[in-house]
Amino acid sequence: MIDFYTWTTPNGRKVSILLEELGVEYTAHSINIGEGEQKTPEFLAISPNNKIPAIVDHDNGLKLFESGAILVYLAEKHGKFLPTDPMQKARAMEWLMWQMGGFGPMLGQTHAFHHFNKGASEWGENRFLTETQRLYGVLNTRLEGRDYIVDEYSIVDMACWPWASRYEWQNVDLADFPNVRAWYQRILERPAVQAGYHVPKKMGEIPAG
Numbered sequence: 001m002i003d004f005y006t007w008t009t010p011n012g013r014k015v016s017i018l019l020e021e022l023g024v025e026y027t028a029h030s031i032n033i034g035e036g037e038q039k040t041p042e043f044l045a046i047s048p049n050n051k052i053p054a055i056v057d058h059d060n061g062l063k064l065f066e067s068g069a070i071l072v073y074l075a076e077k078h079g080k081f082l083p084t085d086p087m088q089k090a091r092a093m094e095w096l097m098w099q100m101g102g103f104g105p106m107l108g109q110t111h112a113f114h115h116f117n118k119g120a121s122e123w124g125e126n127r128f129l130t131e132t133q134r135l136y137g138v139l140n141t142r143l144e145g146r147d148y149i150v151d152e153y154s155i156v157d158m159a160c161w162p163w164a165s166r167y168e169w170q171n172v173d174l175a176d177f178p179n180v181r182a183w184y185q186r187i188l189e190r191p192a193v194q195a196g197y198h199v200p201k202k203m204g205e206i207p208a209g
């Protein structure tokens, strides 16, 4: 059994989507980051960087934070959604790192400057909108002729998709990135994605793309 600490954000949804895809038993605990619940001593004992997501795996006592590490751990534990062939796995890790280092942190800054604090900094808005457009372009090119980022549906798609689902906050029109839009809608059809999106609670409908 897994205890899963999360909130209604892209990084949390990466893990809830994987848990739903795997069909493993888990209990979701709400950590309302707007209310500062990520700073309690109880949560810090599990996630020392005071951010969601985090898990405790009661099969072995492992406590784990950082969404990318959690995705890799669960995929390898269950032997699903991550290639085992070394070259294919390297390709998957390459794109997972791209998400963790770029198509996540940069889009998060776009949310900060463009959605939550619009008007606070013209420089910040321009800087991160430009970078967001560039990153969507990179993903659009990667998806040319491909259904998924690394051949078969994998944790790489699960890592990127929840960030793309916030395209409205990012001032992104998916029509400008047709391969991304087709990929986004393909993944949206998956029942596990629809279930995982609404963990730990429903906060509106899933954007249709």
Ligand SMILES: N[C@@H](CCC(=O)N[C@@H](CS)C(=O)NCC(=O)O)C(=O)O
Residues within 6 Å of the ligand: 009, 010, 011, 012, 033, 038, 050, 051, 052, 053, 065, 066, 067, 068
């Ligand atoms: N690199 C981390 C980032 C986690 C992260 O930024 N979590 C946000 C929500 S998406 C959070 O908990 N923010 C609370 C805070 O910064 O106080 C990961 O991928 O797990």
